[in-house]
Amino acid sequence: xxxxxYTIMRDPIPSHAKMVFKGKxxxxxxxxxxxxxGSIMIFERxxxxxxxxxxxxxxDKILLQTQQQPDKMEPFPSLxxxxxxxxxxxPLEAAKRELLEETGYVxxxxxxxxxxxxxxxxxxxxxxxxxxxxxxxxxxxxxxGEKITTHLIDFEExxxxxxxxxxxxxxxxxxxxRARFSQKxxxxxxxxxxxx
Amino acid sequence: xxxxxYTIMRDPIPSHAKMVFKGKxxxxxxxxxxxxxGSIMIFERxxxxxxxxxxxxxxDKILLQTQQQPDKMEPFPSLxxxxxxxxxxxPLEAAKRELLEETGYVxxxxxxxxxxxxxxxxxxxxxxxxxxxxxxxxxxxxxxGEKITTHLIDFEExxxxxxxxxxxxxxxxxxxxRARFSQKxxxxxxxxxxxx
Numbered sequence: 001x002x003x004x005x006y007t008i009m010r011d012p013i014p015s016h017a018k019m020v021f022k023g024k025x026x027x028x029x030x031x032x033x034x035x036x037x038g039s040i041m042i043f044e045r046x047x048x049x050x051x052x053x054x055x056x057x058x059x060d061k062i063l064l065q066t067q068q069q070p071d072k073m074e075p076f077p078s079l080x081x082x083x084x085x086x087x088x089x090x091p092l093e094a095a096k097r098e099l100l101e102e103t104g105y106v107x108x109x110x111x112x113x114x115x116x117x118x119x120x121x122x123x124x125x126x127x128x129x130x131x132x133x134x135x136x137x138x139x140x141x142x143x144x145g146e147k148i149t150t151h152l153i154d155f156e157e158x159x160x161x162x163x164x165x166x167x168x169x170x171x172x173x174x175x176x177x178r179a180r181f182s183q184k185x186x187x188x189x190x191x192x193x194x195x196x
Numbered sequence: 197x198x199x200x201x202y203t204i205m206r207d208p209i210p211s212h213a214k215m216v217f218k219g220k221x222x223x224x225x226x227x228x229x230x231x232x233x234g235s236i237m238i239f240e241r242x243x244x245x246x247x248x249x250x251x252x253x254x255x256d257k258i259l260l261q262t263q264q265q266p267d268k269m270e271p272f273p274s275l276x277x278x279x280x281x282x283x284x285x286x287p288l289e290a291a292k293r294e295l296l297e298e299t300g301y302v303x304x305x306x307x308x309x310x311x312x313x314x315x316x317x318x319x320x321x322x323x324x325x326x327x328x329x330x331x332x333x334x335x336x337x338x339x340x341g342e343k344i345t346t347h348l349i350d351f352e353e354x355x356x357x358x359x360x361x362x363x364x365x366x367x368x369x370x371x372x373x374r375a376r377f378s379q380k381x382x383x384x385x386x387x388x389x390x391x392x
Contacts, residue, residue, distance in 0.1 A: 011267065011268055014267070020217075020219065021216075021217040021219065021224060023216065023217065023224045023226070023240050024226065024238055024239075024240040025240050025317065026222075026224060026240065026242060026317075028217060028219045028222060028224065030219070030220065033266050033267055033341075034266065035266050035340035035341050036266060036340055036341070036342075036343055037340040039340050041340075041341065042220055043220075043266075043267055044219050044220040044221050044222065046222060046242075070229050070230065070231050070232060070239075071207065071210065071229055071239055072207055072316075118314065118315065118366075119314065119315055119318075120268075120364065121221065121222075122315075144231035144232055144233040144235050144237075145229075145231050145232070145237065146232075147232055162370065168316065170314075170366035170367045170369070170370060171366045173366070173370050174358065174366060174369050174370055174373060177370060177373040177374065177377070178373065180377075181373070181376075181377030181378075182377075
């Protein structure tokens with residue numbers, strides 16, 4: 001299952017850029033950019049560890065979390081996932097680790113569904129995996145910054161996440177919308193998620 | 197037309213946070229965050245100037261741009277818009293300024309359509325306005341970092357932007373999808389954009 005060829009990086013930081021600040025999560029990089037008229041400006045872009053999330057199935061259900069964070073007011077629905085431990089961690093390994101820690105589930109049937117770069121000015125990819133036929137291996141191991149409850153929803157409920165105001169995955173929402181409004185796309189997505 | 201009450205700020209930087217770095221665009225802020233178990237961690241969030249974009253109509257058409265940036269490979273479709281000049285600039289003023297600079301058009305009929313906070317860890321709002329019945333006032337005044345051509349598309353072409361791989365406004369894409377698949381939503385959006 002290793003060795004995915006990850007492909008998309010919308011706007012990589014140029015190789016001659018310099019890191020001007022390293023924070024807890026974000027790095028700030030700058031470089032001299034030649035403009036269309038030949039003049040030079042300082043351009044800036046950020047780098048942060050990539051993040052992963054999984055559409056994890058148990059039978060004909062999907063694992064959905066309701067999550068609260070220490071500095072956020074409102075609980076929000078999310079898929080199991082989190083940050084890669086480093087800039088080098090393999091996204092699939094991170095997805096397996098986060099699924100196990102947050103839900104206690106494991107899967108032997110993983111597929112990469114989406115790679116998105118949500119913000120042009122940040123070198124940051126969100127990897128969305130599908131983890132089929134999950135089975136429970138242990139109790140969740142939440143850290144001090146997590147308050148997460150996991151529940152099982154069916155495919156139709158999953159599609160309706162596209163209507164939830166606090167479901168922040170807008171690119172995913174587009175895919176869910178597509179499936180809601182086209183029988184063909186709905187069938188395709190269902191087959192992809194549950195395997196066929 | 198002034199004095200919109202802008203409402204949404206998903207995760208504002210807490211008032212006791214300190215700015216630890218100020219870059220060209222991004223500021224990095226940190227604070228001590230109490231976790232659910234009472235322990236303390238350094239949390240980090242960014243701030244950047246808000247951005248604006250406009251769905252600008254001319255007769256029964258919509259102004260769409262094809263844009264190239266000095267550090268990006270591929271031209272991409274976008275709505276007229278850009279960054280607020282400061283953290284205090286009124287988004288509507290910024291939208292008027294950017295529309296005039298990038299397209300040469302002005303409007304007397306502005307409506308706020310959307311306020312989005314696309315990234316949880318960045319204090320940053322994208323304001324989407326509708327600018328109806330635009331008329332050309334001058335030639336575009338592009339700066340050295342812009343290569344923009346403007347063209348007019350009809351409502352159906354506008355909806356199909358939701359299929360374009362380089363149309364980066366995913367929340368907007370969700371609205372376009374909704375309108376493509378429901379006659380009622382299509383009519384509602386058309387009335388909103390063109391005025392009725």
